[in-house]
Amino acid sequence: MLTVFNNVIAIYQRELRGYFASPLAYAIAGLFWLLGGFFLTVILLSPQGLIAQVAIADQFGGAGASIDVPYEFLKIYLSLLGSLSMFVLPILSMGLYAEERKQGTLELLATSPITNWAVALGKLLGVVTFYIGIVLPLMFCEAIALSTSDPPIQPIGMILGHLGLILLAASVLSLGMFVSSLTESTVLAAIMTFVLVLLLWVVDAIAEGLGGAWGEILSHLSLLTHYTDFTEGVLDTSGLLLFISYIVLGLFLTAQSIDALRFQRS
Amino acid sequence: MIEAEYLNKTYGSTAAIQDVSFRVEPGEILGFLGPNGAGKTTTMRILTGYLPATSGSARIADYEVHTHSMEVRKRIGYLPETPPLYREMTVERFLHFVAQIKGVAAGDRSQRVESAMRRCNLLEKRSILIRKLSKGFRQRVGIAQAIVHDPPAIILDEPTVGLDPRQIIEVRNLIKSLSGEHTIILSTHILPEASMTCNRVAIINQGKIVATDTPDNLMSRLAGEAGYEVEIQGDLQLALQRLEAIDGIRTATVMEIEGLPQDRHRLQVVSDGNRDSGGEMASVLIGAGLGLYELRRTRVSLEDVFLNLTTQEKTEDSSMESTFAPTEPDSPQETSTSDPANGPEED
Numbered sequence: 193m194l195t196v197f198n199n200v201i202a203i204y205q206r207e208l209r210g211y212f213a214s215p216l217a218y219a220i221a222g223l224f225w226l227l228g229g230f231f232l233t234v235i236l237l238s239p240q241g242l243i244a245q246v247a248i249a250d251q252f253g254g255a256g257a258s259i260d261v262p263y264e265f266l267k268i269y270l271s272l273l274g275s276l277s278m279f280v281l282p283i284l285s286m287g288l289y290a291e292e293r294k295q296g297t298l299e300l301l302a303t304s305p306i307t308n309w310a311v312a313l314g315k316l317l318g319v320v321t322f323y324i325g326i327v328l329p330l331m332f333c334e335a336i337a338l339s340t341s342d343p344p345i346q347p348i349g350m351i352l353g354h355l356g357l358i359l360l361a362a363s364v365l366s367l368g369m370f371v372s373s374l375t376e377s378t379v380l381a382a383i384m385t386f387v388l389v390l391l392l393w394v395v396d397a398i399a400e401g402l403g404g405a406w407g408e409i410l411s412h413l414s415l416l417t418h419y420t421d422f423t424e425g426v427l428d429t430s431g432l433l434l435f436i437s438y439i440v441l442g443l444f445l446t447a448q449s450i451d452a453l454r455f456q457r458s
Numbered sequence: 459m460i461e462a463e464y465l466n467k468t469y470g471s472t473a474a475i476q477d478v479s480f481r482v483e484p485g486e487i488l489g490f491l492g493p494n495g496a497g498k499t500t501t502m503r504i505l506t507g508y509l510p511a512t513s514g515s516a517r518i519a520d521y522e523v524h525t526h527s528m529e530v531r532k533r534i535g536y537l538p539e540t541p542p543l544y545r546e547m548t549v550e551r552f553l554h555f556v557a558q559i560k561g562v563a564a565g566d567r568s569q570r571v572e573s574a575m576r577r578c579n580l581l582e583k584r585s586i587l588i589r590k591l592s593k594g595f596r597q598r599v600g601i602a603q604a605i606v607h608d609p610p611a612i613i614l615d616e617p618t619v620g621l622d623p624r625q626i627i628e629v630r631n632l633i634k635s636l637s638g639e640h641t642i643i644l645s646t647h648i649l650p651e652a653s654m655t656c657n658r659v660a661i662i663n664q665g666k667i668v669a670t671d672t673p674d675n676l677m678s679r680l681a682g683e684a685g686y687e688v689e690i691q692g693d694l695q696l697a698l699q700r701l702e703a704i705d706g707i708r709t710a711t712v713m714e715i716e717g718l719p720q721d722r723h724r725l726q727v728v729s730d731g732n733r734d735s736g737g738e739m740a741s742v743l744i745g746a747g748l749g750l751y752e753l754r755r756t757r758v759s760l761e762d763v764f765l766n767l768t769t770q771e772k773t774e775d776s777s778m779e780s781t782f783a784p785t786e787p788d789s790p791q792e793t794s795t796s797d798p799a800n801g802p803e804e805d
Contacts, residue, residue, distance in 0.1 A: 195561060198561075199558075199559055202555060202558040203559070205555075206544070206547075206555050209547070209551075210544070213546035213547075213587075214546065295542070295543070295544070295545065296540040297542040297543065297544060298542075299536075299538045300536075300538075300603070301559070302508050303506045303507065303508050303531055303536045304531055304556075304559045304560055305532045305559075305560065305561050306531075307528075454508065
């Protein structure tokens with residue numbers, strides 16, 4: 193047990209260090225911050241922004257007063273970060289295994305006393321940590337904006353929303369890791385992951401069109417619906433379970449695909 | 459230490475290796491010599507547990523490589539054809555990482571990494587990023603990662619491919635210095651390399667092992683000796699005695715082969731190359747009342763292999779001499795600038 197833990201830590205550390213040496217990681221973080229910061233300002237402060245809208249509504253009296261600006265802001269901003277992540281996450285996950293395959297380092301891992309599970313878990317933890325790292329500064333900005341709200345907001349809502357964001361990211365990264373383990377091409381991995389994520393993102397729209405029992409089943413798989421619950425500050429166990437299922441599924445499929453790789457190699 | 463028994467590997471309907479069997483004793487260096495595509499890499503990968511064999515079994519330190527993969531992985535160091543290196547890590551970090559995943563205890567890691575770097579002459583490059591290293595240094599990092607956890611068995615797949623002649627000599631000396639405390643298998647498609655570094659050489663061609671012997675014996679077999687393989691039934695001592703009495707026969711030895719019927723023996727007979735003693739051997743054996751089940755020349759197949767080896771090299775390097783001749787290092791033929799070992803990679 194201890195050695196498994198050590199192995200996960202070893203892979204985790206290497207993965208995380210890899211991001212600090214990778215220009216791509218810096219580029220992604222920079223882009224994420226730029227867009228995140230830009231939208232933060234636009235949502236709050238632009239002439240069509242949230243504050244301006246509420247102010248106008250206030251002037252016309254009555255109805256506007258029931259808008260809870262901080263929660264409304266959090267909801268809009270988190271759903272925006274979610275959509276932004278849909279583009280960023282496939283790029284983060286694309287190299288997880290494809291790069292190892294290309295450089296031949298998978299042969300090192302596969303001949304070391306370390307299980308496929310430990311490798312996959314270490315890698316996933318590493319990339320999720322990196323993602324949290326790029327979300328944190330934006331959270332800081334949000335906190336500054338929200339600290340001016342009166343009455344002060346409940347931190348639990350904010351924490352729950354961001355937990356949802358991280359769970360969403362971990363699910364996508366886990367599935368993306370599996371896709372990455374299928375190919376040596378990082379570009380292909382990114383595209384395939386993006387398509388998969390898009391499908392899971394809009395699966396409830398598909399489900400609606402489909403209708404019936406199948407539609408019912410499909411609608412539960414939607415990332416968007418469950419994520420929206422979180423951004424509204426609702427802790428929904430079914431959503432939590434869904435995200436955890438996606439994460440475990442991704443890990444399981446990755447471990448299996450690496451194992452299966454040995455049989456098809458020629 | 460390392461044993462392979464009747465290993466077979468088929469991809470679809472093509473057989474990559476067939477009935478590959480060999481043993482490597484502790485502290486020995488076994489060279490796996492064969493042309494490109496002969497099945498060297500496949501065999502290495504089976505030994506490391508990276509590929510499962512279609513049939514047959516292999517054991518390292520008495521652990522079966524497939525069923526006890528984890529135990530085997532702890533006890534081997536493996537350098538694949540392309541060294542598995544994380545290009546964005548420094549040499550020292552990378553070796554630390556490898557030591558960590560190979561299960562070296564935290565307290566011993568620094569010391570193990572230090573000694574691996576010292577052995578491979580990497581101390582001055584310890585804080586350089588691997589991607590900035592030259593090919594020769596990368597190869598040394600590859601060897602360092604194979605020995606960093608001090609494994610009893612080391613498996614090296616074409617360790618000198620793509621290096622310049624000076625680097626090749628360095629790497630060969632390094633490998634030689636590892637023998638004794640480690641058991642080593644290395645694969646190569648260069649005859650002099652095998653003869654210079656290895657205690658024994660197994661020649662593999664088209665997926666089959668055609669000969670296993672010391673380099674000296676192999677060389678002398680090449681240099682004008684004829685070999686025969688004889689399968690007899692009856693009194694072994696009598697057979698050996700009669701065979702060695704024939705004029706021109708140098709030695710007759712018993713080959714250890716499992717699965718022969720009771721009372722059958724397989725002998726390896728070496729005679730002078732300029733005489734064909736086959737007929738005489740047959741009549742002597744039958745005259746002594748022994749059953750003769752098979753008698754065939756082995757020299758021919760060995761020659762075939764070397765012909766194959768040389769023709770392959772010829773097309774790749776256009777310098778046949780460089781693969782065959784330079785048993786003496788100062789050979790005048792080595793003036794050509796082309797790198798004798800720089801053939802295209804296998805597979």
